[in-house]
Amino acid sequence: MKDEPLIELRAWRQFLAVAEELHFGRAAQRLHMTQPPVTQAIAQLERTLGVQLFDRTRRRVALTPAGEALVPEVRALLAQARALPARARAADSGEAGRVRLAFVSTIGFDRLPGWVRDFREHSPQVALELVEATGDVQLEALARGDIDAGLLLHPPGAAPAGLARLAVATEPLVLALPAAHPLAQPPRPALAEVLAEPLVLFPRRILPGVHDAVMQLYAEHGRRPQLAQEAIQMQTIVNLVSGGLGVAWVPASVTAFSRAGVVYRRAEELKGEGRGKVRLPSCETSLVWLGQGQQPALARFVRFVKARAAAGEDGRG
Template sequence: MEWIDPAHARVFLVLAEELHFGRAAERLGLRQPQVSKALAALEARAGAPLLLRTSRRVQLSAAGQALRGPLTEWLQAGGALLPLAQAAARGQLGRLRLGFVSPAGFGDLPRWLREFRDAQPGVELQLREATLDMQLEWMARGELDVGLALLPAGAELPAQALRCVGREPMCLALSEAQAHRLGPKPALAALLAEPLVLFPREIAPALHDAVLDFYRQHGLDPQPRQRAVQMATLIHLVSADFGLAWVPASMQALQRAQVVYRAAPRGAPNCHTWLLAAAPQTPAVQAFLRHLPSSTAG
């Protein structure tokens, strides 16, 4: 629509209802000459009379009738713009692009997402399951706002790391055949001698190194029999008796036939869930960051 002064538009719409200059001026809190001037300015913009006036009556012209409906919708839409902008500034509208490593889906992430969605229904959630290296790459390209990644205690943190939002121990996933061979309380040496299935180092370098360092501390240099990017895939390999896997304790929610979970040995690395965020942060992202808990990493 060609630019129209909203004040002139409101004057015209009140006139269209009242069809009387005096009553319209009273409703608007204006003097009658001001009402006439506003109408004249709008008629000049339209290039046609909007009201037909005689000594006895005032009525809408054809142009006024045609303009009344669209002008009402235009003002109503304009009136909604400021609340829309204010809601976006408060983080109640917008988009949140969240990347997460697969184990997070077995932990608190579903509850966090549900509670955030209930609190901020106007924010569009775009979820992408991705490893740490992929999350960092997407953040560098401006394609991801927030990420959740797994790191061991004491690991060197990426620049995007904001805070720890969860802590859990590692556990061991063994096949039923392994568990039967080892017995209910296997010696540490026997446990560490079992074949190992592990994720590639480039996927989560710090966690990968923490697991292997535990073996080296006990004089072993394991060579994983199989590797898999996703923790869930490691569990599937365990069920096929390829070897045992070190996984976050929350992965025990993934129950699969022929798989048994055991607590990790004393001194094994813990697993921390770290919140990553790209800069700058939109209000929607800031609202999500406020929504997540903090956990002392150590």
């Protein structure tokens, strides 16, 4: 199939003027031209297209079916052309564009929904595309250029190297227990008893630093965890706990996931040895992106998240 000839916008403007006026003289006045060039331009357009666009008589000008079909398309084409300069300026300033954002499920439990809602209200011309992914998958996607930024978990102060970063939240791990388990009943369970229970845990490859912190917790108390099951998503881990497969250590934000059959216990709700306080590992959530060649729309999103994180807003209001 041969390429169709490229028709300039000027010819389409002339066509639309004649189509709306149905009079060559009035169309010429509207275009600030004399009539002969308009008549010649329409004749040339018809030759280029190979179809007649107007029926002409001495008394009237009427659109043919082909001309009638083109009118709404040409109106839309010219409207798009008029919008292009403003669109370019909006993209350059970050008011328009696209941000491909990956996120871990924990940030999706509380902060992220409100952030997405408010950012879309704040910047309606920026398309915010979301995909849930674990931290290891996010880092690979960033390296390939498949995403623009990611919200991922890591130990406090130990974000992946080589990336620009904005810390958005720090939270402790909490204990998830089957609601029917004896340790879920009063009084407070002893940490030593909890560490003897089967453990549901995420694989090390998706959260190596936090995984190591959990292992260290057991080692500090002379225990080796009895691993019952590994699962990637926090929702799955909580569901397995609900099913009685074991206990789990999860970020505090997961408590927003109210799963029947699961109770959560924070550090102050656990008994340490003697009168000692229980200290549980923490984890941090950061927004990360490639530092070089930052797109204006991404810079706009980073500024928005920075303001929300600094205000301590969790997005649930």
